[in-house]
Amino acid sequence: MRLSSFFTTSSVSSAFLVASFVSSASAQDRTTETAEAAITNGTAECVAYWYPPVSEAAYNFPTNWQPASILSNDTAANAKYNSISSQIPNIAPKGTQPASLEGNFSGLSYSSSDPDCWWTYDQCTTPKVAGLKPDMAGVSEPDTLGYGFDDGPNCSHNAFYDYLQDNNQKATMFYIGSNVMNWPLEAQRALTDGHEICVHTWSHRYMTSLTNEQAFAELYYSMQMIKLVVGVTPTCWRPPFGDVDDRIRWIANALGLKTIIWQYDSNDWKAGIDGITDQDVDDNYMNLIARAQNGTFSTSGTIMLTHELNNFTMSEAVKFYDQLKSAFKYLVPMGVANNQTQPYVETNYSLPTFEAYVSGTTVVTGGTPQSNSSGSTSGSTSGSTSSLGSSGNSTTKPSSGAVSQVVFSKAGALAATMAFLGGVTRVLA
Numbered sequence: 001m002r003l004s005s006f007f008t009t010s011s012v013s014s015a016f017l018v019a020s021f022v023s024s025a026s027a028q029d030r031t032t033e034t035a036e037a038a039i040t041n042g043t044a045e046c047v048a049y050w051y052p053p054v055s056e057a058a059y060n061f062p063t064n065w066q067p068a069s070i071l072s073n074d075t076a077a078n079a080k081y082n083s084i085s086s087q088i089p090n091i092a093p094k095g096t097q098p099a100s101l102e103g104n105f106s107g108l109s110y111s112s113s114d115p116d117c118w119w120t121y122d123q124c125t126t127p128k129v130a131g132l133k134p135d136m137a138g139v140s141e142p143d144t145l146g147y148g149f150d151d152g153p154n155c156s157h158n159a160f161y162d163y164l165q166d167n168n169q170k171a172t173m174f175y176i177g178s179n180v181m182n183w184p185l186e187a188q189r190a191l192t193d194g195h196e197i198c199v200h201t202w203s204h205r206y207m208t209s210l211t212n213e214q215a216f217a218e219l220y221y222s223m224q225m226i227k228l229v230v231g232v233t234p235t236c237w238r239p240p241f242g243d244v245d246d247r248i249r250w251i252a253n254a255l256g257l258k259t260i261i262w263q264y265d266s267n268d269w270k271a272g273i274d275g276i277t278d279q280d281v282d283d284n285y286m287n288l289i290a291r292a293q294n295g296t297f298s299t300s301g302t303i304m305l306t307h308e309l310n311n312f313t314m315s316e317a318v319k320f321y322d323q324l325k326s327a328f329k330y331l332v333p334m335g336v337a338n339n340q341t342q343p344y345v346e347t348n349y350s351l352p353t354f355e356a357y358v359s360g361t362t363v364v365t366g367g368t369p370q371s372n373s374s375g376s377t378s379g380s381t382s383g384s385t386s387s388l389g390s391s392g393n394s395t396t397k398p399s400s401g402a403v404s405q406v407v408f409s410k411a412g413a414l415a416a417t418m419a420f421l422g423g424v425t426r427v428l429a
């Protein structure tokens with residue numbers, strides 16, 4: 001049971017609340033999505049746990065957080081790659097690895113005519129290779145914000161997801177395959193809560209720097225991991241750093257993935273880096289809100305890049321939620337904005353239409369996904385038995401490290417918000 005559900009019951013005595021909290025916090029059941037979602041201590045959430053469905057299949061996946069490549073004994077992956085490889089546009093990987101993996105393209109000679117529609121070069125979103133659709137960078141519905149968050153699942157996201165749930169707000173979650181592997185129960189929560197899940201690659205590298213096979217593997221194994229853990233196969237993806245060109249688009253398209261970019265960048269992920277301050281991030285939010293208020297999106301809506309990367313980025317989302325909600329008429333997941341009622345390859349899960357969503361039907365009844373949460377688990381909180389369950393961080397990857405305890409509730413929204421914001425722990429430095 002969600003802790004917040006206690007708080008919304010006014011008849012419950014405070015003594016019972018305390019007892020329930022202690023009981024809930026100390027039990028630390030790490031075996032099901034429901035139990036994991038009930039943990040309210042951010043530090044406890046980020047303690048590694050053992051999840052057999054993932055650990056037993058780990059040998060079928062690339063090394064966590066390392067640039068992916070196709071496993072030599074993976075018959076299905078090799079067959080799929082071989083079926084498309086000869087048709088991949090003849091565009092060379094950008095730059096030279098390993099520097100290019102991290103976005104260092106120094107020394108690269110590239111035509112100013114942007115022959116590859118390289119987003120990193122000039123934010124191109126209209127492919128030049130025939131047969132590729134334009135990237136989704138905005139939304140066609142007026143006064144609408146395509147609402148989504150990159151880099152999850154963050155192990156400490158319960159307070160944030162509780163907040164979204166309390167507001168009956170759904171979003172598109174762009175999940176990193178390695179994070180899904182490390183935090184499977186957190187990944188399951190997205191679907192349980194009615195959010196949409198898209199792919200955000202396996203190791204979060206600059207995709208245009210990768211070989212064809214690496215780029216394929218980054219997407220393919222992320223899809224496979226989400227399928228294993230959550231039970232659905234996404235049909236959308238977002239390139240880390242927006243780094244995509246027609247070669248990468250083509251590979252994604254061959255895997256059934258629609259490319260989603262953005263038009264505004266909150267730069268929340270960059271706070272503390274390259275001179276970007278917290279105030280800059282606030283200003284970016286406020287500028288978007290001001291544009292929405294002055295009618296900029298009266299004929300078509302937009303998308304802003306935001307993250308569940310760390311406590312700061314999540315607290316910013318909470319901080320500006322009400323203002324975004326009032327400045328835009330609608331905040332909806334990308335699939336809802338597109339009226340894409342079947343967001344996954346599997347047909348047993350549906351999203352509402354845009355009209356249904358904005359009329360209050362944010363979840364389609366009968367669209368219950370097949371979850372793996374019933375799988376048996378040991379519940380061990382030891383992280384020493386394998387690489388699984390670590391926070392999956394490295395110096396160059398999005399971090400989701402320890403955070404302050406966060407308690408959210410509907411009843412004490414203001415106090416909880418203040419506690420949440422006051423408890424921000426900067427992960428990026």
Ligand SMILES: [Zn+2]
Nearest residue numbers: 150151240241
């Ligand atoms: Zn990212």
